[in-house]
Amino acid sequence: MKKFLLTGLMLGSLICSNVFAQSDYPTLSQVTQRLQKLGGNASVELKSLTKTDGGKDIYVLKIGTGAKDEKPAIAIVGGVEGFHVLSVELALQFAEKLVTENDSALEKTTFYIFPNLSPDAYEQYHAALKYERRGNAVPMDHDRDGKAGESGYSDLNGDGLITWMRVEDSMGEWMLSKEDDRVLVKADRSKGEAGKYSLYKESKDDDKDGKFAEDLQEGIAFNKSLTYKFPVFEPLAGDIAVSQKESRALLDYLFEQWNIFAFVTFSPSNNLSSPLKYNAGDAKKRVVTSILEKDQAINAMVSGIYNETITQKAFQQTNQGTDGDFFQWAYFHFARLSFSTPGYWTPEFKEKTNAEANYLAWADSLGWDSFVPWTEVKHPDFPNQKVEVGGIKPFLMVNPPFEKVGEIAAEHTAFILKMAEMQPKLEFHNLKTEALGNGLTRVTVDLFNNSPLPTHSEMGARSRWLRKIKIDLDASADKIVSGDKIKLMDSMGAFEKATFSWIIRGTGSITLKAGASHTGFATETVKL
């Protein structure tokens, strides 16, 4: 950690000196300061949606110019997992780079940035006792025994970190990895391998029920408590989906922002290195659990752009969503295009297949101090067994040293801006007026979606929470001889056109307007 700090200090001054001099991930108060600084910008509205039970604000930045609510919008989301501190920094740096270097993007697009949805858990990164925390600050009875949070972690070796403990146990399921003997792997009993250790998170059996770290002193995990595949009654999820102040405040807000067409979430899940897989059976069921076929094609196209933009090659990116998470919710239940990336992962190194062995080999090669060596401790629950505490330090496998963040943020900013350029774009073409005599005029026009994206994904067209495309002719009903004053369309495909015609009585000029909040609007004035 110390080494990170030093390197961070040196590189930090080179990479981000113009923005801030930061050597480690920011504290919550530093995050707030940066948000407030951003909020001073004319194009930025900073708002706190609520305070968590831990007393922390849930912020949103709405960044845009002019008629912000009538421009298609992208929402960028960080901190869906509290231990993924990188995600907060990526969301923040996107906002900073957008406002300072890329404000031309605001002419066409509005951005919502939710930098941190797990501030209670995020704080653990900077606390005296550091561990990878997911839950917020509400009291919670994870093991459902009638008492809340009574069997959490214990810092047995007093190093301020929660790592692992292994207990020598010939009945245990774990053995040393052949790739790296610091790493434990499950014995493959089908191959006749015998276990040598039991393995637990660093803890004591505080409630004397024979289980370890099963009733943590943390509450509901944001990224495990949304409605899609909600894992009811599981630890960190609770009894009811969207039960927390922060999740409700976020959703209440999102359901009022009709212009969002896509989400980019920084979270452990990844559907950008490779797209979600389509499964016809699951897509056709009443309760849909596969991305729909046409949307899978969009995901594949966007993945292509991601892989062109991001230099890091994908490795072991198998997490494409977990139950109750946010990024799947945004697609399956909020019907928006939804993309997620961890932003950072360990690259393939020396052909190690075990993720921890691979990480350690890579970290060692860079001289990082990332491992707590297994050291024997006295453990009250195992008086007659050898117990050792050790393992990879918390946070390091999912969050890079801070000096690496600048480059990751720059590339992901570029990717999001490319997505913004692809947004649905309605245009009128081929306007034609023909005089039919006796004061009648026939008006014909093409409406064109000049975008590689449809106005509504296949899922979006099913949802009442995306508006339809409304074509509105600004003329009184008695002047319209034929044609609709108001016409609603469910969707327009990528580069698709639709032709409309009216017969109108009288003279003067009338206005045509077509669109929806999340597609933007096209207008055209017609002279009769």
Place this chain on the structure above:
Amino acid sequence: MKNLKTRKLIVALALGVLSFGSFEANAQQENYFRAIGTPHKPKVEIAWNRYYSSEVLWDWMKKIAAAHPDLAKIESIGKSYEGRDIMTLTITDFSTGKDTDKPAMWIDGNIHSNEVQGGEFSLYVAWYLTEMHADNEFVKELLRDKTFYITPTINPDARNNFFKEPNTANTPRSGMIVLDNDGDGQNGEDRMDDLDGDGHITMMIRKSPTGRFIKDPLDPRRLMAVGPDQVGEYEMLGQEGTDNDGDGEVNDDGIGYYDPNRDWGWNWQPDYIQRGALKYPFTLPENRSVMEFVMKHPNIAGAQSFHNSGGMILRGPGAEEDVNTYNQNDIRIYDAIGKKGEEMIPGYRYLTVYKDLYSVFGGELDWFYGNRGVFTYSNELMVSYLYFHQESSGRGGQDEQMKVDQLLTLGDAFVNWKEFSHPQFGSVEIGGFKKTFGRAHPGFLLEQDAHRNAAFTIYHAYHTPKLSVMDVKEEDLGGGLKAITATVFNERMMPTHASQDLKYKIERPDYVTISGAKVVAGFVVEDEDMKKFKEQKASPDRLAVENVPGMSAVKVKWIVSSGSNYSITVDSAKGGKASWKK
């Protein structure tokens, strides 16, 4: 009771001497004779042949609470969307223990705002229990053992809208939040229009040379289709209203639309899967206040949510996807109570929502059972069987309704066709059944059906668990040790933990505690004859029993080294408390 009567008599006599007026009143009292099954001289006189606004329902509830302070308390458990209170009565014999220490029954009504009589039926239960208590041993025992939480309307805003604003029998159904139903970006810009100003949204017909209907020459209220080879006289234009937003559709963006009974947090699904769902479970403040109340009252073991109509006693699962949530042990209990209900309420059938009605996610009854392990029914009140005591097709055909209105309601149910000059359709005729007919009981059927449904919910509540500690035995083991065994008996049908509860550990276990003895070891007895015991090593004086099944018992055993004046208590969230003392 005897004392009370005597005292009343003396007071009456004393007053009678003083005043001719009270003598008159007394004489009049003697001209009322007690009808079996009905409170004779209720402190709160409620007419059970009409409907009440939300405010008047609450007024009755307050009067009940004021008249029976030892049996009823009223509180607001939350606020509605428009800021009205969600009012709940707690009914129990408070002199025999706190409401939260007794197994409880939750009753609500009117979640669908147009399904109004759930309000009156719920109120009837509260009224009946409080007014019968003094005279009826069964009710006394019931309120000694049980608690009722009764919330006559959990949709007070739109209940009032149904009565006070123009509606059909099917509207508003939702609450008063106004959403964009036609997807044009505007909310509620094309509502129903009460063109003839009678408070009922009925139908519009128009004379047309190409129409396919005529008025029945034997009953001109009735429109009938002509034969394929015949020329008609009228065309149907649909619901009374106009196209207010100019999109070519009449009444296509009204109040709502959403369904408060798709808002509950068990297997909740979004609107594109389950039409009527909102943003997330318990988006609606009315439902949220019920949920929060239930979470704070784990003693609730049974629940009833009154709907209309069709004469059904419904149980879950609501969705086919939830078939495995309901297992055989629990279904046996559901069946036993539900089938008894069929006997108690003629014309009502005991059915399962997903297979007999429609498959639906996010319903209240599934939340109560799936999420909280509470045995729950929804009664769909009112069935056309009640008109002529004949089976007819479910909610009653139009012909039967015409006959009812002719013979029983004498024309009160129908708005006769009347000409109206429509801004978009020209000359039309407006008429049809009133909003308060069909789904709602006519006044003369209300009290009887309220009583029968109340009796059913009382039977349901009676079968929430009732625990006792019995059959305590001692055995001298020598060396200063003795074994104490005790039986915890549940003398009702429902277990302390539904199998859904056991599967997910929803509620804490029941605790059986011995005090006044020095406990060496404690066991839950698995098989007494075969001497199979499950030892609890940590705090053996307080044994955790995972369940006490209905109509059966659990045995526990302690080995103690001292203690001759000990007591044994059982403490169950849904089963209440009981104790035994040596």
